[in-house]
Each structure stands twice: as C-alpha cells, then as structure tokens.
Amino acid sequence: xxxxxxxxxxxITRRFGQFVAVDHISFQVEDGEIFGFLxxxxxxxxxxxxxxxxxxxxTSGQARVEGFDIYTQTHEIKQVIxxxxxxxxxxxxxxxxxxxAFYGGIYGLGRAxxxxxxxxxxxxxxxxxxxxxxxxxxxxxxxxxxxxxCAILHKPRILFLDEPTGGVDPISRREFWNLIYDLADGGTTxxxxxxxxxxxxxxxxxxxxxxxxxxxxxxxxxxxxxxQKNTIEDVFIHLVKKQIE
Amino acid sequence: MRIAAIIRKEFLQxxxxxxxxxxxxxxxxxxxxxxxxxISAEVKNIQTVICDLDQTPVSRQVIERIRNSGYFNVRYFExxxxxxxxxxxxxxxxxxxxxxxxxxxxxxxxxxxxxQVLMDGQDSNTSSIALGYIAGIxxxxxxxxxxxxxxxxxxxPHVHLITPSIRVWFNENLRNSDYMxxxxxxxxxxxxTSLVSAMGLVREREIGTLDQLLVAPVKKHQLLIGKIIPxxxxxxxxxxxxxxxxxxxxQIPIVGSLGLFFLFTAVYLFTTLGIGLAVSxxxxxxxxxxxxTLFLLMFFLLMSGFxxxxxxxxxxxxxxxxxxxxxYLILVVREIFIKGATLHHLYTQxxxxxxxxxxxxxxxxxxxxxxxx
Amino acid sequence: xxxxxxxxxxxxxxxxxxxxxxxxIVFLMPIMMILLYGYAITFDIKxxxxxxxxxxxTPASHELVHDLTSSNYFIVSGYLQARDEIxxxxxxRRMLAVLVIPPGFSAxxxxxxxxxxxxxxxxxxxxxxxxxxxxIKSFFVARSxxxxxxxxxxxxxxxxxxxxxxxxxxxxxxxxxxxAVIMMMICALLTSVTVARERESGTMEQIxxxxxxxxxxxxxxxxxxxxxxxxDAIVVVVFAQMVFGVPFRGDPLWxxxxxxxxVYACLCFGIFISARVxxxxxxxxxxxxxxxLPSILLSGFIFPILSxxxxxxxxxxxxxARYYLVIIRGIMLKGIGPVHLWMPALxxxxxxxxxxxxxxxxxxxxxxx
Ligand SMILES: Nc1ncnc2c1ncn2[C@@H]1O[C@H](COP(=O)(O)OP(=O)(O)OP(=O)(O)O)[C@@H](O)[C@H]1O
Ligand SMILES: [Mg+2]
Numbered sequence: 004x005x006x007x008x009x010x011x012x013x014x015i016t017r018r019f020g021q022f023v024a025v026d027h028i029s030f031q032v033e034d035g036e037i038f039g040f041l042x043x044x045x046x047x048x049x050x051x052x053x054x055x056x057x058x059x060x061x062t063s064g065q066a067r068v069e070g071f072d073i074y075t076q077t078h079e080i081k082q083v084i085x086x087x088x089x090x091x092x093x094x095x096x097x098x099x100x101x102x103x104a105f106y107g108g109i110y111g112l113g114r115a116x117x118x119x120x121x122x123x124x125x126x127x128x129x130x131x132x133x134x135x136x137x138x139x140x141x142x143x144x145x146x147x148x149x150x151x152x153c154a155i156l157h158k159p160r161i162l163f164l165d166e167p168t169g170g171v172d173p174i175s176r177r178e179f180w181n182l183i184y185d186l187a188d189g190g191t192t193x194x195x196x197x198x199x200x201x202x203x204x205x206x207x208x209x210x211x212x213x214x215x216x217x218x219x220x221x222x223x224x225x226x227x228x229x230x231q232k233n234t235i236e237d238v239f240i241h242l243v244k245k246q247i248e
Numbered sequence: 249m250r251i252a253a254i255i256r257k258e259f260l261q262x263x264x265x266x267x268x269x270x271x272x273x274x275x276x277x278x279x280x281x282x283x284x285x286x287i288s289a290e291v292k293n294i295q296t297v298i299c300d301l302d303q304t305p306v307s308r309q310v311i312e313r314i315r316n317s318g319y320f321n322v323r324y325f326e327x328x329x330x331x332x333x334x335x336x337x338x339x340x341x342x343x344x345x346x347x348x349x350x351x352x353x354x355x356x357x358x359x360x361x362x363x364q365v366l367m368d369g370q371d372s373n374t375s376s377i378a379l380g381y382i383a384g385i386x387x388x389x390x391x392x393x394x395x396x397x398x399x400x401x402x403x404x405p406h407v408h409l410i411t412p413s414i415r416v417w418f419n420e421n422l423r424n425s426d427y428m429x430x431x432x433x434x435x436x437x438x439x440x441t442s443l444v445s446a447m448g449l450v451r452e453r454e455i456g457t458l459d460q461l462l463v464a465p466v467k468k469h470q471l472l473i474g475k476i477i478p479x480x481x482x483x484x485x486x487x488x489x490x491x492x493x494x495x496x497x498x499q500i501p502i503v504g505s506l507g508l509f510f511l512f513t514a515v516y517l518f519t520t521l522g523i524g525l526a527v528s529x530x531x532x533x534x535x536x537x538x539x540x541t542l543f544l545l546m547f548f549l550l551m552s553g554f555x556x557x558x559x560x561x562x563x564x565x566x567x568x569x570x571x572x573x574x575x576y577l578i579l580v581v582r583e584i585f586i587k588g589a590t591l592h593h594l595y596t597q598x599x600x601x602x603x604x605x606x607x608x609x610x611x612x613x614x615x616x617x618x619x620x621x
Numbered sequence: 622x623x624x625x626x627x628x629x630x631x632x633x634x635x636x637x638x639x640x641x642x643x644x645x646i647v648f649l650m651p652i653m654m655i656l657l658y659g660y661a662i663t664f665d666i667k668x669x670x671x672x673x674x675x676x677x678x679t680p681a682s683h684e685l686v687h688d689l690t691s692s693n694y695f696i697v698s699g700y701l702q703a704r705d706e707i708x709x710x711x712x713x714r715r716m717l718a719v720l721v722i723p724p725g726f727s728a729x730x731x732x733x734x735x736x737x738x739x740x741x742x743x744x745x746x747x748x749x750x751x752x753x754x755x756x757i758k759s760f761f762v763a764r765s766x767x768x769x770x771x772x773x774x775x776x777x778x779x780x781x782x783x784x785x786x787x788x789x790x791x792x793x794x795x796x797x798x799x800x801a802v803i804m805m806m807i808c809a810l811l812t813s814v815t816v817a818r819e820r821e822s823g824t825m826e827q828i829x830x831x832x833x834x835x836x837x838x839x840x841x842x843x844x845x846x847x848x849x850x851x852x853d854a855i856v857v858v859v860f861a862q863m864v865f866g867v868p869f870r871g872d873p874l875w876x877x878x879x880x881x882x883x884v885y886a887c888l889c890f891g892i893f894i895s896a897r898v899x900x901x902x903x904x905x906x907x908x909x910x911x912x913x914l915p916s917i918l919l920s921g922f923i924f925p926i927l928s929x930x931x932x933x934x935x936x937x938x939x940x941x942a943r944y945y946l947v948i949i950r951g952i953m954l955k956g957i958g959p960v961h962l963w964m965p966a967l968x969x970x971x972x973x974x975x976x977x978x979x980x981x982x983x984x985x986x987x988x989x990x
Contacts, residue, residue, distance in 0.1 A: 056830045081832040092823040096639045097632065108628025109831045153827075270906050278910065286924045286933060293927040321927075336784055338961045339947060362780045369783035370954050372791045374925050379781055380755065387762065409765040410685075410730075412720075412740045412757055417711060419744035427746045447902060531642070534901045535814055539646040546650065550657040555923075557749060560667055565660050583712070586745040593712045 007034045008067075009161050009192040010055060015064030017050050024050045026215035027064070032161075032194060032208075037187050039206030040196040041239060046212040048196040049089060052163050055194075056086050069160055085159030089166050091150035095139035099130055099149055102138055103156065110157035117156070124152040127182055144175035151182065161192040168199065180205055200236040211239060213246050254474025258448075272444065272486060276436040280429070280493055287428045287555065291377045295341040297324040299332055306352035310363075313389055314345065319381045332366060342368040343378055355393065418503075418587050425498045430581040431554040433490045437513065438520050438548055438574050441483040443541050445524025449475065450537040453528075468617055472525075479524070480517050487513055503588035512580050512598065518605030519573045525612035529619045548574045573604045625833050629841025636815070637845055647811070651803045651853045655860050658799055659792040662923065669753045670698040672716035674707070681727035685738075688764065689720070694756045711743045718742045718753050785954045792865040797949045798922045800854045801883070801942040802913070807850040808887035809894065809912040810905065812843050816895035817904035835981045843888050850884055858953075870956025876949065879966050883945040886973035887912070890941065893976040896983040916942035944969050 010032035017025040025047040032038040040048045053059040055068055057077035065072075071079045093102050107117040125131065128148045133141055138149065147167060155162060164183075168176045180202065187193050187207075195206070203209055203223065210220040219226055219242055223235055232238045263269070296314070300307050314320050323341060326332060332344040344366040354361045365382055369375045419426050487510075494500050502509075523544060531537035550556070551568050552575040558566055569575045576597045583589035591598065637644060671689065675682050689695045698716045701707060707719050721739040729736040740757055744750040786793045819825040828838060858876075861867040890912055898904040918924065919933060920942035926934055937943050944965035951957045959966075 058826060058829060078832060078834075081830060084830065086827065086830040088823055088826050090823045092827040094632065094636070094824060095822070097635055101632070101635060105628055105632045106827075106831075108631075109625050109828060109833045111625055111832070113624070265902075270903075275906060275910055279914065282914075282918055282933065286918055286929050291925060291928050295927065337955060337957050339951070364780045364782065367781055367783045369786035369789050370950055371794050371925060372786055372789035373794075374928075375783060375786070376789055379783075382781075384755075387759075391762075409734065410736050410738060410761050410768075411765075412761050413737050414740045414742060414754060414757065416742045416744035416750060416754075417708075419747060419750070422744050422747040422750055424747040427748070451902070533640070535818060536640070536642050536646075538814070538901070538905050539643050539650075543646050543650055543653070546654060547657065550661050556662050557746070562660050565657075582745060583714070587712055587743075589712050 008032060009034050009036075009069060010038075010194065011067045012051075012055075013065040015051075015054065015066050016062045017047075017054060017059065018062045023215050025054070025061075028212075028215070028217045030210055030217060030220060032192060035187060035190050035192055036207040037183065037193045037195065037205065039203050039209040040194070040212060041198075041203050041209055041235070042196070042212030043243065044198075047215040048212060049165055051212075052086075052165050052194070052196065056084060056163055057081060082157075083160040085154040085157070085162040087150050087154045087162075087164050087167055089169070091146050093138050093146060093150055093153070096137060098135050098137055099141070100134045102149060102153060106153035107156045112157060120156045120158070121152075124155065127185060128152055144171050147171055147175070147179065148182075151179070155186065155191075159191065161194060162186060164193065164195040166196055166198065168197065168202065176202070200234065200239065203235045203239075209235070211242055213243055218242050218246060251470050251474045251477075254471065255478050258475065258478035272440055272482060273489065276440060276486065276490060277493055279436060280432050280490060281497065283432050284425055284429050284494075284498055287424070291374050291381075292319055294320045294343055294374075294378050294381075296320045296322045296343045296345065297326050297332060297335045297341045298322055299326045299329055299344065299346045301327075301329065301349045302347050302351035304352040306355060307347045310347060310351075310386075310389060313385050314382070317381060317385055319378070336366060336368045339368075342371075342374070343382075345382070419501075426500050426586055427582060429494045429498045429500045430585045431552075431578050433487060433494055434574060434578045434581055435549060435552075435554055436490050437483055437487050437516070439545055440486050441479055441517060441520040442524045442527070442545065443538075444482065445476070445479045445521050446527040446531070446537045446541045447534060448479070449525070449528035450531050450534050454534060472613060472616065476521055476525070479521055480514075483517050483520070484510070484513070500585060502585050504584035504590065505588075508591060508594075509581060509584050512577060512584075512594075512601065515598070515601045515605055516573065516577045518609045519601070522605065522608035522610075522612040526608070526615055529612065529615040548572055551575065552578050554578055573601060573608075576600050623837060626837045626841045626844075629828075629833070629838060630844050633815070633842050633845045637849075647807065647849060648853070648856075650806070651799070651857055652860070654799055654803065655796055655857055655864070659796045659861075659865050662791050662795050668696045669694060669718060669756055670716045671695045672699045672701055672707070672710055672719040673697055674701040674704065674719055674721045676724045677722045677726035679727040681730055682722045685722065685726075686720075689760065692760060694760070707741060714743075716743075717749065718757065790865070792861075793867045793954060794950070795923065796857070796861040796865055796867055797953050798920075798946050800857050800880070800949055801920065801945045802916045802922060803853050803857060804850045804880070804884055804945075805887045805890075805912050805916045805942055807846055807853060808843070808884055809891035810908040811849075812846050812888065812891040813894040813898065813904040813908045814901050815842065815846075816892075817898050817901045820898075821900055839892055839981070843892070847884055847888065850887075851880070854880060861953075867953060869953050871952035872958060875958055875962075876952045879945070879948045879952070879962065882966050882969045882973075883941065883948070886941045886945075886969040886976075889973035889976040889980070892980045896980040915940040919943070921946055939972075941969055941972060 008031045010030075012028060012030050014027050014029050015025060016023065016027050028047075028051070040051070042048050050059065054061050055066060055073065057073060057080055060074070067073065068080045069083045071077075071083075073080065094105070097105065103121055104117065107120060112120060128151070130145070130149060130152065133145060133149075138146065141149070151164075151167065154164075168179055171179065176199070183193055183195070183205075195202075197203060206223065208220070208222050209226060210217045211226075212218070219229075219238070221229065226235065226238050227233065230238045230241055232241060298311055298314070300311060311322070315322050320343070324335065326335070326344075329346060332346070335341045335344055346364040346366070348361060348363070351361055351363075363386065365379070367375050367379060416422060495502075524541070527537055527540050527544070531540055551558075551565065551572045553569065554574070558569045558575065561569070580589075580594050580597045580601075583594060673686055675686065686697070690697050699710065701710060701719065704721070710716055710719065719741045721741065723737070723739065726736065726738065738761075742750050742753055742757075783789060816825070819828070858869070862869060891908070894904065894907050894911060898907055915936075916922065919926070919929075919937045920940045921937070922942065926937050926943070929937070947965050948962050951962055
C-alpha cells in the first residue's frame with residue numbers, strides 16, 4: 004500500500020537577506036509517524052517548522068501539510084496543526100485553567116468541547132493540583148506539560164514540537180515522550196526537533212540537518228547501520244565533522 | 249575590576265540596542281526641534297473676517313492697518329452683519345471685525361464710534377493676545393487721529409505727556425527661544441535619564457540576567473554603581489548633544505559659566521537616576537515601569553515652569569512646583585544662560601537640588617537593595 | 622459575538638485585572654492631567670513685580686507710583702536706592718521691571734510737553750517681558766490721556782464680544798482637549814505595548830498558528846482598551862463640568878458618536894504601530910513619537926496651529942487629534958453639530974480605515990521580522 008504523507012516538502016528554501024537559513028531541502032513525513040529533526044544550533048530546524056506552520060513564507064520551493072498548500076491554504080492548515088514553540092508560550096499571569104480556556108477558545112472549542120478535551124488530557128497529564136495557580140508559579144516540567152496540553156486541545160492531525168524538552172528533568176522528559184507515543188498511537192503525526200540524542204532514538208525516522216541542508220535521513224537503526232556506529236550521537240558527530248571538513 | 253565589567257556591558261548593550269539609541273538621541277532631537285519652534289509667545293495668522301458697513305476711505309484705512317499688522321489674515325469680507333456668526337461657528341475665522349455705518353462721518357464730527365469685535369474665545373490665550381493686537385492697532389489709529397486733532401486745534405503747547413523710555417536687559421530682542429530652549433534641554437535630560445535607568449533594570453530582571461549578576465561575587469553597591477555610572481555618562485552626552493543642537497539651530501546665548509551648568513546637571517542627575525532606580529525597584533514589568541515613569545514625567549513637565557509660568561498658577565499649584573526638582577534646574581539653567589547668574593545667585597536652588605538628590609537617591613538605593621533580597 | 626474574539630477579549634481583560642498597578646496609573650493619569658492642565662495652564666500674567674528707583678522724591682513722583690500700584694497690574698516689590706542695584710535685583714529675580722523716575726521729574730511735568738521716565742525690563746522670559754512692556758505702555762497712554770482730558774478725547778471705542786468662552790478661561794479650552802490626548806494614549810500607546818509584549822513572550826506566535834484571523838485578534842485585544850478609553854473620556858468630561866464648569870452646549874449623543882470614530886482612528890494608529898514593532902521599548906517609543914507627542918504638540922491642544930511654521934502646519938494635517946479637537950470643542954463650547962463637523966469626522970474615519978487596511982496585511986507576515 005502506498006503510504007499517505009502528512010508533510011511533503013519539495014526543494015524548499017528560506018533566505019534572510021543574504022543568509023540562507025534553509026537550503027533546498029526535501030522530505031516527506033508519513034501519517035502517524037514520529038519524525039525527528041536533529042541538528043546543531045542554527046541548523047534551520049525552527050525556520051523549517053515555522054514555514055510549515057504558516058508563520059513564515061518560503062523564499063522558494065513547494066510544501067504541503069495534510070494535503071494543503073503552504074502558500075495558498077494557510078487557513079486550512081491552521082485548523083489541523085498543533086504547535087509548541089521553542090519557548091513554551093504561555094501567559095504567565097493567567098492561571099492554568101485560564102490558559103487552557105484561552106487556547107481552547109481560539110480554536111473555537113465550545114464550553115462542553117473544551118471540558119471534554121481538558122478531561123481527556125487530564126487522564127494522562129494530571130494538572131488538577133495546579134488548575135487555579137498562576138502559570139508563572141509552576142515548575143518548568145509542568146509548564147511544558149501544560150503547553151503540550153494547550154497545543155493538542157483541538158485534536159490536531161499533526162503536531163509540531165520545537166525542542167519541547169529544553170530545561171526539563173530526565174524523568175519528566177521520559178514521561179513527556181510517553182505522551183508523544185500515546186498521541187502517535189492515536190494516529191497523530193508528530194514532528195519534533197531535539198538536541199537530545201536519546202530522544203532521537205525514540206523517533207520512527209530521523210533527519211539530520213546541518214547549515215540549512217538535510218545531510219542524512221532514515222530510521223535510527225538504518226542510520227546507525229549505514230555509518231556503522233553504535234549510537235545516533237556518534238552518527239551525528241561523524242556526519243557533522245565530515246561536513247566541516 | 250568588577251564595576252568596570254558591568255559598566256562596559258551596559259555601554260555595549262546601549263550601543264547595540266536600536267530602540268535605546270532612539271530613546272537617547274532621535275526622540276530628544278525631534279522634540280527639541282518641534283518644541284523650539286512651536287512654543288512661541290507670538291500668535292500669528294489669525295483668521296479674520298471684516299464686515300465694513302461704512303465703505304469709506306477712513307474705514308478702509310483701518311482695514312489696511314489690520315492687514316498690515318502682520319498678525320491677522322483677513323480672509324473674508326462680509327456685507328451682512330448677521331451672517332458673521334456662521335464664520336465663527338464653522339471655525340472658518342476666529343475674529344470678526346465690524347466697522348459701523350457712518351464710521352468716517354462720526355469721526356470727523358468728533359462723535360464717539362464703537363468698533364465691534366466678535367472673538368472666538370475658546371482658546372483664551374490666543375483670544376486675549378488677539379484682542380490686545382486689535383486694541384493696539386486701534387490705539388495707534390487713535391493716536392494719529394489725535395495728532396490730526398491737535399494740529400487742527402493748535403492746542404499743542406497745553407498738552408503734557410509722560411512717555412516711558414523702555415530698555416530691555418539680558419534678552420534685548422525679546423527672543424522667546426532663548427528662554428524656552430534651555431528648558432527643553434533640561435526636560436530632555438530628565439526624560440532620558442529617568443526613563444532609561446527605569447527600563448534598563450526592569451528589563452534585566454524580566455530577562456533574568458539580573459539574577460545572573462546577583463549570583464556573581466559582586467557586591468550590591470558595586471552592581472548599583474556599575475549600573476548607574478553609564479546612565480550618568482549618557483545623561484552628560486545627552487545634554488551636550490542637546491546643547492549643541494540648541495546652539496546650532498536656535499543660536500541661544502550662553503552668558504554664564506558652562507562649568508556651573510554641568511555642576512548643577514551632575515547634582516540633578518542624582519534625582520533623575522534615583523527616580524529611575526526607585527521605579528525599577530517598584531515595577532515588576534517593563535510595562536509598569538513605562539507607565540510609572542510617564543506618569544511622573546507628566547507631572548514634572550507641567551509643574552516645572554517649563555511651558556507655563558509658575559507665578560500665575562493657583563497657590564496650591566505653586567506649592568506643588570516647589571517640590572518638583574525639575575523646576576529648580578530649569579530656573580538655574582535659564583538664569584545661567586541668559587543672565588550669566590553665578591553660584592552666589594543660585595545658592596538656594598543648589599541646596600534644594602542637592603538635598604532632593606540625596607533624599608531620592610538614598611530612598612531608591614534602599615528600595616533597590618531590599619528588593620534584591 | 623464570535624467565540625474566538627470573545628476568548629481573546631476575556632484573556633485580555635484578565636491581563637488588565639491582574640496588573641492593578643498599571644490599571645491604577647491608567648485611571649490616575651487622566652485625573653492628574655485634568656487637574657494639572659486645568660489649573661496650570663495660564664499664560665496670562667496677572668501682576669508685574671515692579672521695582673521703583675525714585676530719584677525725584679516729590680509729591681508728583683509719589684503720586685505716579687501710587688497710581689501704578691492701584692492699577693492692579695503692578696505690584697511694588699522693592700525700592701532701590703541707586704542705579705547699580707538694578708542688575709543685582711534682576712539677577713536675584715526680585716523684580717521683573719524697574720521704573721526709574723529721574724531727578725527733575727516734577728519740574729519737567731509742569732513745563733515740558735513730554736516728560737520722560739525710564740523703564741528697565743528683565744527680558745529673559747520674552748513672553749512675560751512683552752506683556753509687561755504692553756502693560757506699562759498702555760498705563761502711560763491712559764495716564765497721558767487722563768491728564769489732558771479737557772483737550773483730548775478718545776473717539777474710538779473697542780467693543781469686544783467674546784463668544785463661546787466669554788470669561789476667557791483657559792480650562793474651558795484645555796480640559797476638553799485632554800480627552801483627545803488621553804484616548805490616544807490608551808488606544809494607541811497601551812494597545813501597541815500589549816501587542817509587543819505578546820510578541821516578546823512568544824505567545825503571539827502561538828496565536829498566529831491557530832485559525833484565528835488577524836481581525837479577530839485585533840478586535841479581541843483592543844476592545845477592552847476601547848472600553849477603558851471611553852470610561853476615561855467620560856470621567857474627563859464629567860470632571861471638566863463639575864470642577865471647571867466647562868459648559869456642554871451641544872448634543873452629548875453626537876459627541877459620543879464622533880468620539881467612537883476618533884477611538885477607531887486611534888486604535889488603527891495603535892494597530893499600525895503594533896504591526897511593525899518587536900519589543901515593548903520600541904512600541905512605546907514609536908507610540909510616543911508618532912501619537913502622543915503630536916497629539917499634545919501639533920494638534921492645537923495647547924499651541925495654536927496657525928502660529929506654527931508652515932512645515933509643522935502641514936504635518937498637523939495627519940494628526941488625528943487635530944480633527945477630534947475641533948469636534949469636541951465644537952460640541953461642548955460652541956454647541957454646533959454635524960452640519961459643521963462632518964468633515965473632520967469623515968477624515969478620521971478615512972484615515973483610520975486606511976491605516977487598518979495596511980496593518981491587517983502586515984500583522985500576520987510581520988513575524989518574518
Ligand atoms: N528572522 C530572522 N532573521 C534573520 N536570521 C534569522 C531569522 N530567523 C532565523 N535566522 C537565522 O537562521 C538560522 C537558522 O535558525 P533556526 O532558528 O532555524 O535554527 P535552529 O536549527 O532552530 O537552531 P536552534 O537549535 O538554536 O533552535 C540561524 O542562523 C538564525 O540566526
Ligand atoms: Mg530552533
């Protein structure tokens with residue numbers, strides 16, 4: 004059976020003035036897979052995600068998200084994606100419940116739908132002890148869980164996570180990945196960028212970016228086999244060193 | 249040197265930050281240029297309609313005098329007196345002058361004549377000045393008429409007049425900018441130093457770098473000095489730039505000692521930087537810091553005698569201006585620049601400024617330190 | 622109302638409520654401005670502080686001084702003994718002008734046609750000095766006429782009739798004008814700062830990836846400020862009437878209607894700025910420079926536009942407050958209505974719409990930086 008693609012990117016490029024942040028990259032993300040984006044700082048990961056989310060127009064190239072064109076159908080795309088940006092963007096001076104109500108509200112969720120969505124999320128992430136606390140008083144690990152909850156209230160078909168685990172302790176990180184697996188099991192495509200090599204191993208497929216280009220792409224096992232390394236970390240270091248030479 | 253490291257960092261940040269540069273230089277200079285030109289005591293170009301019911305050479309002579317005075321812009325002539333109201337209602341003119349029927353006839357017959365002036369009084373200041381102009385024009389017209397009368401009656405020798413011979417000191421040409429521009433310089437100094445120091449610290453707290461500084465082995469007072477000195481230096485640069493512009497664009501005189509001026513400025517900086525510091529210690533967000541500073545500056549601005557003379561304000565307002573440090577510096581700067589006053593004449597102001605500086609700065613430091621804990 | 626707008630609106634209201642300090646300032650500021658502007662702005666000089674150097678010391682010279690002081694325009698603030706005390710008196714700011722009555726004054730009075738006295742004026746404040754000069758000149762003209770009353774007659778009388786503000790109270794002029802400044806401050810400055818704030822914290826990005834439309838974000842974020850602005854405006858108008866006795870001659874409903882148009886124009890200005898700025902500092906500086914300062918300086922709020930240099934006069938045409946000032950003063954002081962005021966109102970509407978159209982397109986793409 005031909006796989007259906009959640010994201011199809013064709014030769015996409017983004018320049019900032021003279022600087023090329025994303026340089027003619029192409030890849031596909033299959034429905035329901037966990038797709039990892041690995042790359043050094045400044046590799047162009049965030050820029051790519053922002054283009055896919057309709058926050059930034061590409062300089063050239065084609066891309067579709069859930070079958071919608073990123074130039075002409077941004078409004079349709081926004082209905083079906085969830086996005087969690089590099090810094091968890093929550094309102095510090097709102098309580099947890101108010102943040103949830105807000106993010107549900109801007110996706111047009113009614114009161115009942117929102118309650119159900121929150122209830123749903125609570126079964127895996129129990130935010131109830133914090134519901135009426137100001138967000139600024141929560142520990143980082145909890146903020147990140149709240150941010151994720153906010154991003155999936157409207158049941159997106161694809162979820163973009165930009166370094167979702169920065170500054171989070173190992174236990175929380177493991178739990179967070181369990182959530183991601185749950186989502187993927189439920190059929191959500193997950194597109195995630197990370198700097199953590201152990202996280203990279205959790206992905207179904209992985210692309211390694213360097214200086215705006217994709218320099219390797221495949222399942223973690225396939226990559227390790229191809230470059231005859233034991234860990235993704237070694238693969239990554241090997242590839243980046245080769246690029247620099 | 250730890251203090252030096254902080255100072256260096258502060259300067260680097262200011263230089264890189266475009267908005268900061270705007271606060272420091274663009275905004276002040278724009279203000280200097282605009283304010284200097286609009287704050288003039290002269291009212292010109294007063295839109296006028298004249299209803300000449302007399303239509304004689306004498307009435308036209310009055311009209312000519314109004315036109316040539318340089319203050320009035322006679323835009324319309326109207327024949328119907330009852331249509332004048334509409335000119336004022338619609339705002340097309342602010343003044344309507346009515347020269348009555350038989351104006352010339354009555355004048356030659358030595359009968360009194362009334363000249364009616366309708367005035368849009370909304371802007372009380374402009375209106376009273378405009379009324380003054382008209383009164384002056386009529387006065388000179390009258391004087392010439394009297395001259396003619398005297399010549400005719402040959403009563404000359406019996407007339408006794410007292411005339412004042414007037415001499416203006418310090419600002420012989422009565423240039424308004426000489427007085428206003430030094431005030432602007434002081435206002436800009438106040439604005440920039442208090443705003444920048446208030447924002448700078450709050451911003452650092454919002455970003456979180458303040459914690460970074462606090463964990464470093466830097467003493468509280470070192471931190472404070474390191475943060476304050478750059479702002480003080482900026483204040484001096486600011487004042488010097490503003491002064492340069494004032495000199496170039498407005499050719500303001502500087503009769504007195506520049507050194508004395510900078511001495512007072514230095515004393516005054518304790519007040520403004522203290523205010524900035526106190527604001528930043530009280531505000532949690534940049535937004536709060538901005539509003540608070542704006543609020544204080546508004547008060548400073550209005551109660552300083554910068555735009556509006558304090559002497560004419562109600563008593564309560566005059567007392568308010570006495571607790572406004574800016575009003576003292578404005579006075580000092582004007583006195584030094586225009587009259588060349590020396591420390592001997594400005595002793596009281598110096599004491600007050602020194603006192604307020606020490607008071608506010610100490611208060612701010614204490615607040616700041618207690619917030620740091 | 623659309624539920625997404627409602628959501629944003631509710632969130633914005635919570636922000637405002639959770640930040641009581643800013644809220645207090647938003648309400649205190651107008652009240653302070655009313656009191657300060659209402660009482661502080663008096664250009665008219667009431668009394669000239671006059672020093673006397675009487676070198677004649679005769680009944681005639683005493684009489685002159687007496688007449689001067691009883692005229693209400695002058696107050697004697699000191700007697701000098703010698704000419705060289707004058708400079709020091711000016712430097713100590715003890716007096717604004719000095720009248721020097723030369724020796725032989727009374728002798729001259731009886732014999733000569735023209736007797737001279739000398740007046741020295743401290744010209745450092747050109748404005749005050751000019752007023753003082755005029756007072757002094759007209760005092761002596763009046764006195765000369767009076768001395769020769771049998772021979773000379775003043776044939777021309779000026780009959781001024783002042784409309785709209787017969788007592789020439791500056792508060793009647795200034796305080797209604799404050800509505801223009803305060804609404805601009807709230808609608809343009811406050812809104813652009815809150816938008817910039819969301820941009821700094823990254824939450825704006827989070828909103829922009831959702832299906833919310835620009836116009837919904839704009840309405841949701843600004844509506845609470847519109848309400849604040851209107852409440853402030855009402856406070857100012859009520860204060861103006863109660864404290865300063867400013868008349869309200871026109872129709873309040875028209876004022877409300879036109880004010881809504883002005884609020885709309887101010888908001889569009891704020892949005893126009895918000896669409897361009899990335900940080901709160903820049904937002905505030907731009908808003909101050911582009912909206913607050915022109916509303917105070919170039920709108921005719923205090924300084925008459927027609928007396929400004931030509932270029933500033935031209936600039937004032939794009940200052941929305943200029944038009945609103947005509948409207949609010951027209952309705953309150955003159956009691957005129959839409960017949961005379963539709964032009965400025967129309968301009969405000971067009972001006973706002975133009976800015977809004979430009980901004981909505983920029984609002985989304987702005988994230989590109
Ligand atoms: N708006 C912008 N203007 C100019 N340059 C930009 C802009 N946004 C990103 N860049 C540059 O593009 C490059 C790629 O940035 P990007 O944020 O995509 O990297 P990244 O892979 O997400 O890195 P990180 O791991 O640090 O998040 C960087 O060098 C960055 O400086
Ligand atoms: Mg990134």
